[in-house]
Amino acid sequence: MELIQSHRTPGPGPIRIEAPELPVSITVQPGAEYRQVHILADRGLGAHAGPGGPRGREMRIFVGRPSLMASLFGLRRRSTISGGSVVAAGRGSIVSGGDISFSANGNGSRVTIDGAPVRQRGIGVHLTVPLGCTFDIRGYDGLTVHYRDNEMTFEAAAGIGILERV
Numbered sequence: 001m002e003l004i005q006s007h008r009t010p011g012p013g014p015i016r017i018e019a020p021e022l023p024v025s026i027t028v029q030p031g032a033e034y035r036q037v038h039i040l041a042d043r044g045l046g047a048h049a050g051p052g053g054p055r056g057r058e059m060r061i062f063v064g065r066p067s068l069m070a071s072l073f074g075l076r077r078r079s080t081i082s083g084g085s086v087v088a089a090g091r092g093s094i095v096s097g098g099d100i101s102f103s104a105n106g107n108g109s110r111v112t113i114d115g116a117p118v119r120q121r122g123i124g125v126h127l128t129v130p131l132g133c134t135f136d137i138r139g140y141d142g143l144t145v146h147y148r149d150n151e152m153t154f155e156a157a158a159g160i161g162i163l164e165r166v
Contacts, residue, residue: 005049007035007059012132014053014166019063020139021045023124026154028147028162032130035059038121061125129163136166 007013010033017024022041037059039047045063052060125140135154137143145157157163 002041003037003039003047003049005037007037007051009051009057009059010034012130012134014058014134014136015061015127015129016052016058016136016138017061017125017140018138019061019125019141021065021141022063023142023144024127024137024140025124026127026129026135026143026145026157026163028131028133028145028157029128030131032128035130035133036128037061038126038128039063040121040123040126042123063125131162132164134164134166 013035015035019039022039022045037049039049039061041047041063044065046065047061047063049059049061052058124142137154143154145152145154145163147157147162154163154165158165
């Protein structure tokens with residue numbers, strides 16, 4: 001499952017993440033205009049990315065497996081998106097929540113969002129955000145922050161004032 005979303009509220013803002021089984025990687029780009037997420041996960045997981053909170057300003061990201069109770073009642077967690085650029089959820093399916101410039105599945109596939117090619121990523125939740133975003137992180141399996149040419153912990157990034165934690 002692969003999900004890509006560009007949050008259409010410009011500038012820094014709140015981001016809520018629940019992804020207890022995946023590593024989270026945050027790349028801080030001072031010139032970034034929007035908050036973006038690229039999620040790559042195995043077939044057992046479902047993902048959702050979209051706006052939330054007052055006036056849709058918060059970016060919400062949920063990745064997980066359906067609970068036992070949900071499975072018993074036939075409620076499956078699937079991949080969905082709202083207000084995003086492209087979703088590729090499984091082989092052969094592309095669902096637009098916004099603009100798709102070019103998209104293809106299979107070997108050599110390419111996805112372009114707003115004219116820029118999307119780089120392939122490893123398993124996990126990969127965010128690209130402007131300076132000053134506020135995070136409410138409720139689950140992850142490893143968390144790293146990339147700023148310029150440095151890799152650091154979230155605490156170090158908060159310590160130098162590039163990100164904040166709720």
